[in-house]
Amino acid sequence: MYTAAFHYHKAKSVAEAEQLFAANGDAKYLAGGQTLIPVMKQRLAAPSELIDIGGLPELSYIKHQGNIVTIGAGTCHAVVANSTDVKSAIPALAGLAGGIGDPAVRARGTIGGSIANNDPAADYPAAVLALNAHVRTTKRLIDGDAFFTGMFSTALEEGEIVTEILFPVPQKAGYIKFRNLASRFALTGVFVAKFATGVRIAVTGAGSCVFRVPEMEAALTKNFAPEAVANISVSPDGLNSDIHASAEYRAHLVTVMAKRAVAAALA
Ligand SMILES: Cc1cc2nc3c(=O)[nH]c(=O)nc-3n(C[C@H](O)[C@H](O)[C@H](O)COP(=O)(O)OP(=O)(O)OC[C@H]3O[C@@H](n4cnc5c(N)ncnc54)[C@H](O)[C@@H]3O)c2cc1C
Structure with missing residues (x-):
């Protein structure tokens, strides 16, 4: 273990975590x-x-009300994967959570930590963007389209904590x-979501940050079938x-994964 010395604080609440963060110079939340x-x-x-927000009950829950599934930021991947609410409302999201890492990672890692970290190859950012989810923090509600800003x-601002993610329930979705x-x-992962208002598609793993593919979205809004995207490719630039893979290979995978995601949504 090569870590430099640090002070560990176990927060008893989100409010206390924010206070600890504000009172300590070079702090990081630990989920x-x-x-x-x-x-x-x-x-x-x-x-x-290190300000530990792991295990706070106020951050760990899943609610399905009306057309929204709300997941507390401290909910670990295994709980999302096994949730009957998520499995029935957005099975593609449960499947995504169940495909993250290995059982140990899924037992500890949280949805809030995953999106706050925004690894270019992480799975959850694709779901947040494609499902047009909203991210609630201790300060505001952030549109999924505005949340991920780069690698x-x-x-998120300094000290701001993600508290929950609100996912609209699509008609169909696949990841x-x-x-x-x-x-x-993900070397490349594609999440597709079909709503009454149109189709949204988000790609993770291929670029420096999760991104949408408007040409595929337009084609799938007209015809929600794998063939609709078969001849649409993204530039490797x-x-x-x-x-692990060249830019050209990842560009090729975007089309292949998009076709498979649509097929999965229709299955
Ligand atoms: C072996 C291995 C394999 C993995 N495979 C995958 C995979 O296949 N797909 C995938 O998507 N991920 C994968 N991961 C990453 C995993 O999903 C992590 O759980 C996730 O990236 C971070 O979640 P965490 O709760 O552990 O966050 P932490 O490691 O505790 O924190 C990560 C960052 O987020 C910040 N943070 C945490 N929670 C909050 C919050 N609520 N508000 C604001 N900031 C916060 C922390 O300050 C820190 O900067 C893997 C990890 C490992 C070790």
């Missing part, structure tokens, strides 16, 4: 620790104060990712290229 702890072990982050960056076999992160 499931599935990203922050490895990052600290690699010495890529060295906060002097590992979001609209398919081509996974990195070691980490299970600006896509991620690394030891």
